[in-house]
Amino acid sequence: MIHKAAEVLSVNRLGEDIFELRLLSPAAKEATPGQFVMLFPDSPAYLLGRPVSICEALPEKEELRFIFRRVGFGTAAFSRLSPGTELFLTGPLGNGFPLKEARGKVFILGGGIGIPPLFGLGKELKKDDSLSLNFILGYRSKAEGLFLSEDFSSLGDCRLTTDDGSEGFPGTVTDCIRSLDIIPDIIFSCGPLPMLRAVKQYAAEHGVKAYLSLEEKMACGVGACLGCVVKTTGTDPHSGVHNARVCAEGPVFDSEMVVL
Amino acid sequence: MKQLNTSVELCGLTLKNPVMNASGTFGSGMEYASLTDLDRPGALVTKGVSSSPWEGNPTPRVVETPSGMLNAIGLQNPGLEVFIRRDLAFLSGVDTRVIVNVCGHSEAEYEEVAERLNEEDRVDFLEINVSCPNVKEGAIAFGTDPGRLKSITKALRAKTGKPMIIKLSPNVTDITELAKAAESEGADALSLINTLTGMKIDIEKRKFALANRTGGLSGPAIRPVALRMVYDVSHAVKIPVIGMGGITNAADALEFLMAGARAVAVGMYLFHDPDAMIHIIEGLTAWMEKEKLSDINEIIGIL
Numbered sequence: 001m002i003h004k005a006a007e008v009l010s011v012n013r014l015g016e017d018i019f020e021l022r023l024l025s026p027a028a029k030e031a032t033p034g035q036f037v038m039l040f041p042d043s044p045a046y047l048l049g050r051p052v053s054i055c056e057a058l059p060e061k062e063e064l065r066f067i068f069r070r071v072g073f074g075t076a077a078f079s080r081l082s083p084g085t086e087l088f089l090t091g092p093l094g095n096g097f098p099l100k101e102a103r104g105k106v107f108i109l110g111g112g113i114g115i116p117p118l119f120g121l122g123k124e125l126k127k128d129d130s131l132s133l134n135f136i137l138g139y140r141s142k143a144e145g146l147f148l149s150e151d152f153s154s155l156g157d158c159r160l161t162t163d164d165g166s167e168g169f170p171g172t173v174t175d176c177i178r179s180l181d182i183i184p185d186i187i188f189s190c191g192p193l194p195m196l197r198a199v200k201q202y203a204a205e206h207g208v209k210a211y212l213s214l215e216e217k218m219a220c221g222v223g224a225c226l227g228c229v230v231k232t233t234g235t236d237p238h239s240g241v242h243n244a245r246v247c248a249e250g251p252v253f254d255s256e257m258v259v260l
Numbered sequence: 261m262k263q264l265n266t267s268v269e270l271c272g273l274t275l276k277n278p279v280m281n282a283s284g285t286f287g288s289g290m291e292y293a294s295l296t297d298l299d300r301p302g303a304l305v306t307k308g309v310s311s312s313p314w315e316g317n318p319t320p321r322v323v324e325t326p327s328g329m330l331n332a333i334g335l336q337n338p339g340l341e342v343f344i345r346r347d348l349a350f351l352s353g354v355d356t357r358v359i360v361n362v363c364g365h366s367e368a369e370y371e372e373v374a375e376r377l378n379e380e381d382r383v384d385f386l387e388i389n390v391s392c393p394n395v396k397e398g399a400i401a402f403g404t405d406p407g408r409l410k411s412i413t414k415a416l417r418a419k420t421g422k423p424m425i426i427k428l429s430p431n432v433t434d435i436t437e438l439a440k441a442a443e444s445e446g447a448d449a450l451s452l453i454n455t456l457t458g459m460k461i462d463i464e465k466r467k468f469a470l471a472n473r474t475g476g477l478s479g480p481a482i483r484p485v486a487l488r489m490v491y492d493v494s495h496a497v498k499i500p501v502i503g504m505g506g507i508t509n510a511a512d513a514l515e516f517l518m519a520g521a522r523a524v525a526v527g528m529y530l531f532h533d534p535d536a537m538i539h540i541i542e543g544l545t546a547w548m549e550k551e552k553l554s555d556i557n558e559i560i561g562i563l
Contacts, residue, residue, distance in 0.1 A: 003293050003534050040532065046533040047479060048324045090295070090534070110327075217320045219329060220531045222295065224287035226336045227322035240313040240338030248291075 005086040015145020017070040019079045027066045027091045031057035032251050033121035037091030038221040043078040050074040053117035069114040080225040094251045104185030109139040109173045111191025122155040142166040174198040200255040210255040214244040223248030231259035262470040264554040271423035275302035282527030283503045295534040301359035304496035308389045311372040318471040328479025332394040332472035347457045359385040374420040374478035386422045391429030391454035393476045400522040403429040404476040406441040407541035417446035428452040436496035443497045451502035494520025510543025520561040
């Protein structure tokens with residue numbers, strides 16, 4: 001884990017409010033799929049880091065790739081960065097996906113801006129020939145941009161869904177998996193809370209292990225402030241109470257361990 | 261040039277420099293061990309600890325505001341036994357003073373923690389948190405009423421042999437009244453300010469930004485308010501004051517020292533720069549060299 005300035009390599013617009021950012025940072029050498037970094041806007045008025053999940057780490061080039069949605073001051077500032085400038089980064093942070101748990105028919109379910117970290121996961125799991133990779137990626141609409149969908153199709157079987165039916169399966173990611181005649185051996189998922197609740201329910205109904213990557217408002221990103229907790233079903237060993245830190249014990253949790 | 265003295269004395273103990281973290285912003289130091297040098301600050305202040313584990317508040321617990329943030333963590337902590345076994349054990353390997361922040365729902369709970377910590381040699385000071393605005397029972401109730409503050413200070417004075425710092429709330433009409441109340445019943449030092457109660461509304465969701473509705477405001481936004489209160493309190497009591505509220509660099513720290521603070525704490529800014537305490541210590545030394553000042557104590561309380 002480092003806290004250091006990183007050089008901006010490129011910023012590209014992929015959709016209406018969707019941007020791709022590439023940074024040069026030694027954090028790329030340590031990062032595993034599902035981890036995130038805190039990116040700091042260069043502003044005396046907006047001091048907190050923004051947690052952004054790592055889409056892909058290229059350790060040999062020390063390059064980190066991020067895809068984010070422009071929603072507020074921080075992400076708007078990131079979308080305007082010029083190549084050659086610098087921004088502060090803390091990371092890599094969090095636990096990442098448990099790669100060793102992958103077996104058989106792996107279903108990777110992504111929704112919206114939860115899709116990007118699953119690309120690094122898919123790339124890593126593709127190295128294991130014994131796994132069959134199945135992706136279901138949910139977008140708002142074709143107009144908002146089907147970011148990364150082409151990258152994913154090179155990794156395995158890839159289905160797209162849109163809320164408005166403008167591309168692929170009309171409906172949600174969980175509607176789509178329920179329409180299939182296959183039961184996964186394991187699920188990895190990242191997306192908005194209502195989607196993760198639906199994935200958790202699907203996994204429970206079918207007795208499938210699911211790992212969910214969660215999001216919560218954060219201040220420190222390193223487990224100190226206890227701002228970003230999620231309710232847990234049992235007593236969390238670190239906190240001693242029914243709360244786990246999304247930034248430290250997570251962001252990836254066994255779906256049975258968390259109350260969503 | 262002769263050796264610069266950055267050390268200050270607090271309740272009979274020497275701090276190698278007057279810079280520490282504010283409680284709750286740095287865990288017990290453990291969480292930041294790989295990002296900064298924990299031996300460098302004059303002291304480390306732990307997150308509040310109570311006799312039994314506390315769940316804290318629902319999320320969202322934090323939200324950013326202009327030059328600051330609101331938090332309503334609700335003093336989540338693993339309880340005293342885990343704290344001693346894990347966090348305090350970790351701090352045994354750190355070469356600096358340790359200040360343990362103590363919280364409770366009732367006088368008896370505060371007393372239980374203070375009494376148990378008497379046995380722990382690693383604890384140099386207790387900081388009594390009677391000013392957290394985010395816990396319904398206890399905490400701030402003791403810190404906003406001079407009568408109750410006197411009562412709890414007196415009770416804890418009888419239970420602890422450690423130097424006792426009372427952390428004051430700014431959410432009162434006259435903070436010097438509370439400062440004098442704590443001093444009169446045996447407080448060894450005062451720390452201020454805790455956060456200012458505030459609110460933010462998410463207009464898109466038409467909801468409070470924090471699940472607790474209100475939270476404590478910290479960060480540079482509160483610095484002038486904090487400085488004024490540190491000045492007022494330093495001039496109203498004889499015991500030393502630890503100043504905090506939006507400190508980001510050596511210049512900010514010097515304002516608090518000149519206003520009368522014996523030491524200063526960095527809070528929210530540590531989330532922006534984990535090395536902030538080190539940067540401030542180095543900035544203070546650079547300033548002393550520039551000003552040809554050999555002892556930091558020479559500027560404390562000059563105004």
